Amino acid sequence: MGIVSPGFTGRRRSGTELPPGQYLTREFPVLSAGPTPHVLPEHWEFTVTSETGEKYKWDWAALMALPAEEITKDIHCVTRWSKLETTWKGVSLDTLLADVETGADYAMAHSYGGYTTNVPMDDLLDGQSWIAYEYDGEPLDPEHGGPARLLVPHLYFWKSAKWVRGLVLSDTEDLGFWETAGYHEYGDPWKEQRYAGD
Amino acid sequence: MSETNYLDGNAAAGSLSELFAVDLTAAIAQCNGCGHTAVFAEAHVFVDAPGMVARCPGCDSVLLRIVTTPNDTYLDLRGLTYLRVPNS
Numbered sequence: 001m002g003i004v005s006p007g008f009t010g011r012r013r014s015g016t017e018l019p020p021g022q023y024l025t026r027e028f029p030v031l032s033a034g035p036t037p038h039v040l041p042e043h044w045e046f047t048v049t050s051e052t053g054e055k056y057k058w059d060w061a062a063l064m065a066l067p068a069e070e071i072t073k074d075i076h077c078v079t080r081w082s083k084l085e086t087t088w089k090g091v092s093l094d095t096l097l098a099d100v101e102t103g104a105d106y107a108m109a110h111s112y113g114g115y116t117t118n119v120p121m122d123d124l125l126d127g128q129s130w131i132a133y134e135y136d137g138e139p140l141d142p143e144h145g146g147p148a149r150l151l152v153p154h155l156y157f158w159k160s161a162k163w164v165r166g167l168v169l170s171d172t173e174d175l176g177f178w179e180t181a182g183y184h185e186y187g188d189p190w191k192e193q194r195y196a197g198d
Numbered sequence: 199m200s201e202t203n204y205l206d207g208n209a210a211a212g213s214l215s216e217l218f219a220v221d222l223t224a225a226i227a228q229c230n231g232c233g234h235t236a237v238f239a240e241a242h243v244f245v246d247a248p249g250m251v252a253r254c255p256g257c258d259s260v261l262l263r264i265v266t267t268p269n270d271t272y273l274d275l276r277g278l279t280y281l282r283v284p285n286s
Contacts, residue, residue: 032203033247035258078248114260158248178248182265182272195267 019189022082029081030143033177037112037163041147046131047166048097051104058096063131063148066091071130073153075160076189088151090132093124104169108176109150112163117176118185119152119159121169128154131164156187156194207241210252213264217273226282231259238281 018024041060048056058066071088107124109117123129132151133140140146145162152159158178179185184193192198207223214222227238234256241252241261249265254277263274275281 029246030203031247033244033249033251034253034260035242036203113258178265181249181263181274182267182270183248195269 018082019076020192021194022076022080022189025081025083027081028083028086028144029077029079031077031079032143032162033115034113036142038142039112039147039163039165044147045165046096046148048100049166049168050100050102051169051171052101054101056100060147063091063133066095069130071132071151071153073151075153075157078156078158078183078187078189078194082189086153087136088130088132089134089137090130090148090151092127093129093131094127096131097125100169102169104171106170106173107167108170108174109159109161109164110166110168111161112165115161115163115177117150117159117161118174118179119150119155120173120186123152123155124167128152154188156184156189158183159187203246204242204244204253207237207239207243207252209243209245210238210241210250210262210264213250213266213271217264217271220283220286222281222283227261228279228282229254229256229259229261230277230279232257233279 044060046058068089068091072085074082074084075086076082105121107119107121109119130151131148133148135144148164150161150164175185182196184195184198187193211223223239225238226235228235231254234254240255242255244251249263251260252262254261259277261277265272
């Protein structure tokens with residue numbers, strides 16, 4: 001740990017504002033509520049379960065066969081760090097959900113290791129969310145959610161579930177791991193929706 | 199395979215002492231997931247997270263969660279069958 005706090009190691013891009021209450025970091029802090037699952041790509045599977053119970057599955061080869069996008073986005077953690085212009089590669093949820101028959105309004109992301117987080121369908125579609133499997137040009141490290149994580153960069157980063165293994169779609173909004181313990185059900189960093197009731 | 203990115207149950211002592219009059223790290227805790235029964239100090243506590251999460255050393259199930267917000271503290275004990283505290 002240096003004598004300069006992490007908040008002063010970065011320089012803001014000109015014209016860039018951070019969401020309220022955030023500071024800039026050049027590091028990529030690792031936050032985790034449990035042990036890191038080590039899921040090999042050949043054992044990885046992603047399942048979307050519609051509100052009628054119909055299941056749609058992709059294995060790693062199927063994910064790799066889908067058109068991938070290069071993504072550059074700022075990310076904002078509820079623990080107050082923000083990191084600018086992070087670069088990812090992944091498959092858009094628009095692509096994955098294109099053939100899923102659903103009218104659901106809500107999704108619960110489920111991860112290997114048991115983590116969950118709820119995201120409205122409107123926030124998963126229209127070029128806003130991805131299943132990301134590369135970070136900064138390299139395969140995604142397990143500590144950052146590899147082999148693949150959900151990436152929903154316009155919401156606080158706890159919504160970008162590491163080690164994602166599926167989405168369960170629903171007409172009703174259930175709450176995920178942190179949302180049931182006092183964190184905001186939506187988590188818009190620009191509205192500083194950190195905690196329930198914000 | 200899992201690396202040690204956790205602390206032992208004593209890491210929860212400060213947060214728990216704000217909520218309880220007794221030292222719960224010395225209490226016997228039973229996991230609601232696998233039944234593992236041990237002193238709470240043996241729990242695996244994850245602190246590099248939006249809240250504090252204590253997990254069973256036997257099965258990694260969540261035993262206890264504490265989230266402190268500016269106005270309130272949330273305490274989730276669903277993962278515990280019981281905490282056994284000696285009568286003083």
